[in-house]
Amino acid sequence: MTGDVSALQLVLSGDPGLFAIVRLSLLISLSAVLFAGLIGVPVGAFIALTLFPGREGVIVVLNALMGLPPVVVGLAVFLALSRSGPLGSWGLLFTPQAMVIAQTVLVAPIIAALTRQTIEDLWVEYRDELAAMNIGPAGRVATLVWDARFSLVTALLAGFGRAAAEVGAIIVVGGNIEGFTRTMTTAIALETSKGDLPLAIGLGIVLIFIVILINALAWAARRAGERTAG
Amino acid sequence: MFNRRILLAALALGIAAAAPASAQEKSIVVSSTTSTQDSGLFGYILPLFKSKTGIDVKVVSQGTGQALDTGRRGDADVVFVHAKSQEEKFVAxxxxxxRFPVMYNDFVLIGPKSDPAGIxxxxxxxxxxxxxxAKGAPFISRGDKSGTHSAEINLWKASGVDIEKEKGPWYKSIGQGMGAALNTASASSAYVLADRGTWISFKNRGDLIIAVEGDKRLFNQYGVMLVNPAKHPKVKKDFGQLFVDWLVSPEGQKAIANYKINGEQLFYPNASDAGA
Amino acid sequence: MSMHAPSHDLPLMFVEAGILAGEVTILDNISLTLNAGAPTVLIGPNGAGKTTLLRAAMGLIPVTHGRITWGGNETAAPARRAFVFQRPAMLRRSTEGNVHYALAAAGVPHGQRYDRAAELLTLVGLDGFGSRPARRLSGGEQQRVALARALARDPAVLFLDEPTASLDPHATKAIEDIVSNVAARGVKVVMSTHDLGQAKRLAGDLVLLHRGRLIESGPAAQFFADPRTEEASKFIAGELLI
Structure with missing residues (x-):
């Protein structure tokens, strides 16, 4: 990419460099949301449905973790994945996988906390009916997660928004390597530091547009689903 | 639903894993400074190196201090920075x-057109x-332990000022990269020390101009080092050494000399100068 | 719905059963036997313990004193019991989906669920409602979905907690017709109400509760014609029991 053309022009002309950056951004953030969902939804559901000592404390901590500073997550994952760190032998530092890991760590608490709230509310509503139908613990979780799926989409979207917007974690663990670990947000940070503010703003507009598009798609899916399930 | 999810997860894993697997075969990580990256030098010379050797060079650009630390932790295969004394300590x-000397460029003292200090x-x-x-004119310091930052500290020292003790509200340490420092100087009409390469390719100059240039003390030497495989066995020493050798070879030196912006040469190769 | 042999859930016996919540007595020393046959209707003022008695009979809450036995057993697996709550919660699914869920929970094989669901929806008068989201139905319609869900369990005993409490007369009539229909098919109905008229219309046996205690129980005709206790007389006369 050269700095003289605006990002919007690059989009319109199908610039392959920009396309690769957008593609990588989406791949990383969507993968992170997927993994964070696979972790966060069951954990949130478990906390919602289980009484154990210290549960209130866990909920407070989980809610607080929603505000984890990305750069702290980045640093922690960096230290873990560094060749001098405990997971150094994986050789993942400065790779897209490291970025997925960092964003998963960042997003999982958000999804878990919102899932916990959603499932707990629905559980209060369903509790008697499920007991009367003699539904066991596993079936309970499956039913609540399935019936709350449209609300859980909102939790996943919140996670995606957070992942797609953050730069602090992925720039530390990804290294912003051109053509390899450069995403929209790290490119924006770089172009800002190079003083190419129009390109940075252009990239920012592309980023916002994509986030809006994904939210719109998810919203449409949610509305369509609600029409049949209520 | 769960089957579909697992499928998706596997798919995402597959994609994420496949992307670097092909590139990881022949690639090295070079930790370098923001100045070499932001000036566009790597964008010019790395494709030449790749077409010759087939090796992908992944550049993580950081301040010199952080770049050396990345090497120290074994997270890079090659370190390519500009702070001779720190580099020598790194090797020691x-x-x-x-350490091999590679090239030099020079620093320039940038300031607002209005030139409140009259320099x-x-x-x-x-x-x-x-x-x-003396005039308390605003000055932006990188403050990030980068090569440029340590050059700035050395310049204050050489002019008989202990900047840590004598700095006042006019001296603002921002702890960020070269571009950010220039952006800040541009926005606040301040003086700032910059490497010429970043300055030439910097776009958001506003009222900034070169105030002082050409002093020998503004000389900025770059060196390159292979991270010691004896300390970090995972270092890709063969590919890394190939890159180091290429940079100081006549071919690499010529490539560096050929990189120009607006007809202006940014870096001057000097690998043959053993004392540099 | 299939007819079935008398269930092992009956007779359902409360033996000196009591429930305490902390210091508060909710049910006090209840001894009561529920046999197969016409519906048993629980009456009594609000707070008398009707809902708690129904839930305990379903096995949803344990007794703190005495015991409850189902066909002589103290194990409470509610395989052949079903419950319609006063304000039933609709699952966030279609009307049909709600019934399918209950059929699946009752272990009805997948292949039979479509026919059974259609049958049940016809029984409760919700033909053509199958694809509507259950949560968007009216209160009376939701009550009928809850009935269909309960009947999906092919219950031997069906508990109904104030099934018409907030319904208009038209919807009440519809529910009462379904209850009579179900009872006629051999399902033991145990329900609570504070509508005396409803008790007269549906009850085979009556149980009067007051302040967690069983005041009087027996055949409905005798209860209304010749109440044995002062509380029963007052209640029938429409006076407040305090």
Whole structure:
């Protein structure tokens, strides 16, 4: 990419460099949301449905973790994945996988906390009916997660928004390597530091547009689903 | 639903894993400075190196201090920075194999067109800095332990100022990269020390101009080192050494000399100067 | 719905059963036997313990004193019991989906669920409602979905907690017709109400509760014609029991 053309022009002309950056951004953030969902939804559901000592404390901590500073997550994952760190032998530092890991760590608490709230509310509503139908613990979780799926989409979207917007974690663990670990947000940070503010703003507009598009798609899916399930 | 999810997860894993697997075969990680990256030098010379050797060079650009630390932790295969004394310490501590001088560019003292310190056109950077301090003209320091930052500290020292003790509200340490420092200077009409390469390719100059240039003390030497495989066995020493060798070879040196912006040469190869 | 042999859930016996919540007595020393046959209707003022008695009979809450036995057993697996709550919660699914869920929970094989669901929806008068989201139905319609869900369990005993409490007369009539229909098919209905008229219309046996205690129980005709206790007389006369 050269700095003289605006990002919007690059989009319109199908610039392959920009396309690769957008593609990588989406791949990383969507993968992170997927993994964070696979972790966060069951954990949130478990906390919602289980009484154990210290549960209130866990909920407070989980809610607080929603505000984890990305750069702290980045640093922690960096230290873990560094060749001098405990997971150094994986050789993942400065790779897209490291970025997925960092964003998963960042997003999982958000999804878990919102899932916990959603499932707990629905559980209060369903509790008697499920007991009367003699539904066991596993079936309970499956039913609540399935019936709350449209609300859980909102939790996943919140996670995606957070992942797609953050730069602090992925720039530390990804290294912003051109053509390899450069995403929209790290490119924006770089172009800002190079003083190419129009390109940075252009990239920012592309980023916002994509986030809006994904939210719109998810919203449409949610509305369509609600029409049949209520 | 769960089957579909697992499928998706597997798919995402597959994609994420496949992307680097092909590139990881022949690639090295080079930790370098923001100045080499932001100036566009790598964008010009790395494709030449790749077409010759087939090796992908992944550049993580950081301040010199952080770049050396990345090497120290073994997270890079090659370190390519500009702070000679720190580089020599890096090698002496056993983290680098051997330091090779590669090239130099120079620093320029940037300031607002209005020139509140009245130093424009001076050839003596020491006097210029003392004037800035005397007049309390705003000055932006990188403050990030980068090569440029340590060059700035050395310049204050050479002009007889202990900047840590004598700095006032006019001296703002921002702890960020070269581009951010220039953006800040541009927005606040301040003086700032910059490497010429970043300055030439910097786009958001606003009212900034070169106030002082050409002083020998503004000389900025770059060195390259292979991270010591004895400390970090995972270092890709063969590919890394190939890159180091290429940079100091006649071919690499020529590539560096050929990189120009607006007809202006940014870096001057000097691998043959053993004392550099 | 299939007819079935008398269930092992009956007779359902409360033996000196009591429930305490902390210091508060909710049910006090209840001894009561529920046999197969016409519906048993629980009456009594609000707070008398009707809902708690129904839930305990379903096995949803344990007794703190005495015991409850189902066909002589103290194990409470509610395989052949079903419950319609006063304000039933609709699952966030279609009307049909709600019934399918209950059929699946009752272990009805997948292949039979479509026919059974259609049958049940016809029984409760919700033909053509199958694809509507259950949560968007009216209160009376939701009550009928809850009935269909309960009947999906092919219950031997069906508990109904104030099934018409907030319904208009038209919807009440519809529910009462379904209850009579179900009872006629051999399902033991145990329900609570504070509508005396409803008790007269549906009850085979009556149980009067007051302040957690069983005041009087027996055949409905005798209860209304010749109440044995002062509380029963007052209640029938429409006076407040305090």
């Amino acid at each position: 501590d056993g983290f680098g194999v051997k 424009k056109g001076s050839k003596d950077v020491g006097t210029a800095l003392k004037t800035i301090m």
